[in-house]
Amino acid sequence: MAGITNADFLNKVIPYGFNVATLGGYSLDNPTIEASEKIIERGRKEFVFPSDTIFRHIESEVASIKKAHNDVKVSANVRATTPQPIIDIGKIKDLDIVEINCHCRQEEILAVGCGQEMLTRRDLGDFISQVADNVDCEVSVKIRANVEGVDTSNVADIIENAGADYLHIDAMKKGVFEADWELLTEICDNTNIKVIGNNSVNSEENLIKMINTGVDGFSIARSVISGNLDFNIANF
Ligand SMILES: Cc1cc2nc3c(=O)[nH]c(=O)nc-3n(C[C@H](O)[C@H](O)[C@H](O)COP(=O)(O)O)c2cc1C
Numbered sequence: 001m002a003g004i005t006n007a008d009f010l011n012k013v014i015p016y017g018f019n020v021a022t023l024g025g026y027s028l029d030n031p032t033i034e035a036s037e038k039i040i041e042r043g044r045k046e047f048v049f050p051s052d053t054i055f056r057h058i059e060s061e062v063a064s065i066k067k068a069h070n071d072v073k074v075s076a077n078v079r080a081t082t083p084q085p086i087i088d089i090g091k092i093k094d095l096d097i098v099e100i101n102c103h104c105r106q107e108e109i110l111a112v113g114c115g116q117e118m119l120t121r122r123d124l125g126d127f128i129s130q131v132a133d134n135v136d137c138e139v140s141v142k143i144r145a146n147v148e149g150v151d152t153s154n155v156a157d158i159i160e161n162a163g164a165d166y167l168h169i170d171a172m173k174k175g176v177f178e179a180d181w182e183l184l185t186e187i188c189d190n191t192n193i194k195v196i197g198n199n200s201v202n203s204e205e206n207l208i209k210m211i212n213t214g215v216d217g218f219s220i221a222r223s224v225i226s227g228n229l230d231f232n233i234a235n236f
Helices: 007-016 030-041 054-068 083-090 107-111 115-120 124-134 152-161 181-190 204-212 222-226
Strands: 020-027 073-079 097-102 138-144 166-170 194-198 217-219
Touching (some): 007 020, 007 054, 020 030, 020 217, 054 073, 073 083, 097 124, 115 124, 124 152, 138 152, 152 166, 166 181
Parallel strands (some): 020 073, 073 097, 097 138, 194 217
16 A cells, blocks of 8 residues: 555565555545546556446456465455445455555545545544445454544544454654554553554564554555565564
């Protein structure tokens, strides 16, 4: 989930010790697809597929990873303004996890109420429950921490109570180049949902800090994309 997370790329990096591979993020409905097209126009690389081809595309990406790495869980990170398109993707054969994107901070996505703007929705819990109640695969919710005006711990409770299986937190902290270790520790101490910690796992030192917060797992984006992962994650 950092610009180039398609099956070809994931199949190359999975052998470095990953047990979950995340495809996407994909925009699923007209408002988020139009927003993504605007993002492309201003030079950002994003994935845009027309709504009538996106299902088949993700299906074939999942199949490609499963063919090469049958023991790895495959997740798809998706954006939509309503639960139904996410539920549809959650029914893809062999997809293990559908991940609701409450994380993106691109203005065009925020303008249609998606990405981190989802964290301010009064019906956030209901949105997640509708997905969780209607798919057979697991449900993850990817959030950004420390969004202005949002109480991250409260959001974590809402996500747990809505029946999601994973809380995937980009524990970004304004003004520092490391994750918000204290917040992650607080959330791990006070929730029962599986917490996947994300942000700044770019060295063995930071990975140890991440593990010490009590997270159930961790994810890595930029260090994998840049090829700068200089430690063996299989050792942790
Ligand atoms: C170019 C770029 C594109 C990204 N696209 C997505 C995305 O589509 N969905 C998502 O959940 N996160 C996305 N992210 C965020 C990363 O998955 C990750 O949360 C963030 O980079 C912090 O983790 P890191 O320090 O391991 O890179 C993107 C990040 C970058 C740099």
